[in-house]
Amino acid sequence: MKTGMKRGNLFLLELICNLFIFVLCAGVCVGLLLHAKSLSKQSTELTDAVYAAQSAAAEWQSGTFREGIWYSVDGETQAFALDQAGQPLPAGQEGYYTLTLKELPEENGVTYAEISVLQGDREIFAITAGSAGEVYR
Amino acid sequence: MKQTPQKQENKLPSPVGVGVITIITVLLVLSLTIFSALTLSSARADYTLSQTNADTVAAYYQADCEAVKRYAEFAAGTESELDELIPISETQSLHLHLIRDGFNQIWYYAWDVTPNEGAGQPGDLFLPVWEG
Numbered sequence: 001m002k003t004g005m006k007r008g009n010l011f012l013l014e015l016i017c018n019l020f021i022f023v024l025c026a027g028v029c030v031g032l033l034l035h036a037k038s039l040s041k042q043s044t045e046l047t048d049a050v051y052a053a054q055s056a057a058a059e060w061q062s063g064t065f066r067e068g069i070w071y072s073v074d075g076e077t078q079a080f081a082l083d084q085a086g087q088p089l090p091a092g093q094e095g096y097y098t099l100t101l102k103e104l105p106e107e108n109g110v111t112y113a114e115i116s117v118l119q120g121d122r123e124i125f126a127i128t129a130g131s132a133g134e135v136y137r
Numbered sequence: 138m139k140q141t142p143q144k145q146e147n148k149l150p151s152p153v154g155v156g157v158i159t160i161i162t163v164l165l166v167l168s169l170t171i172f173s174a175l176t177l178s179s180a181r182a183d184y185t186l187s188q189t190n191a192d193t194v195a196a197y198y199q200a201d202c203e204a205v206k207r208y209a210e211f212a213a214g215t216e217s218e219l220d221e222l223i224p225i226s227e228t229q230s231l232h233l234h235l236i237r238d239g240f241n242q243i244w245y246y247a248w249d250v251t252p253n254e255g256a257g258q259p260g261d262l263f264l265p266v267w268e269g
Binding site: 014015017018021022025026028029032033035036037039040042043044046047049050053054057108109110112125126127128129130131132133 | 156158159162165166169170172173174176177179180181183184186187188190191194195198199201202204205206208209210212213
């Protein structure tokens with residue numbers, strides 16, 4: 001009878017210890033997985049922003065803008081919105097990202113454009129592109 | 138005193154012996170840890186790659202702006218040829234080669250990314266490509 005009770009207590013103690021260790025480890029692992037998810041999201045956002053900025057720079061340098069997506073913010077700045085997958089949205093729609101292109105005044109025959117990709121108020125990626133008029137690529 | 142069959146059943150030892158649960162928990166904890174570490178390492182590698190790509194693109198556009206500036210200076214001048222390498226990174230440069238013809242028209246022969254001199258030595262991460 002005594003051995004039976006001791007064995008039962010030992011089993012219960014082992015169960016409680018294992019549960020505690022498992023919960024502790026699961027907590028740490030969930031933390032790691034959340035961190036990995038956040039890194040993965042940042043990585044996707046950065047890649048989408050880089051592609052969007054590169055296409056905007058190419059459009060601006062060639063002088064042919066895609067129709068229906070660009071809208072004017074003010075006289076110098078143009079913008080377009082992108083969805084979460086990095087696809088451009090029709091002008092006027094709210095998107096997950098916003099790309100802005102600000103043309104700077106001409107300097108010694110060269111025009112520059114500041115292109116930045118924002119997610120809310122946070123700037124994800126920015127580049128400055130240059131163009132020198134008609135004989136360019 | 139006689140015991141009922143039910144009481145006798147309660148006294149029987151558990152089919153799962155002491156220690157088996159610990160072994161299962163250790164295996165579970167180990168696999169959870171390994172998979173979390175692999176996921177994190179993969180996500181970190183993805184992020185590093187994205188960051189490297191972003192840095193490369195930013196450096197390329199910086200060099201491209203410099204090339205446009207040189208082009209504008211060349212177009213405003215009288216030289217017949219411009220052949221320059223504008224550094225992008227330690228391993229790459231933007232090769233700019235412009236030629237002015239007799240009608241003062243500018244032709245570009247090269248406006249592309251080329252590997253730097255010395256890149257591709259043994260031990261570097263370059264493929265030995267036959268250059269002809």
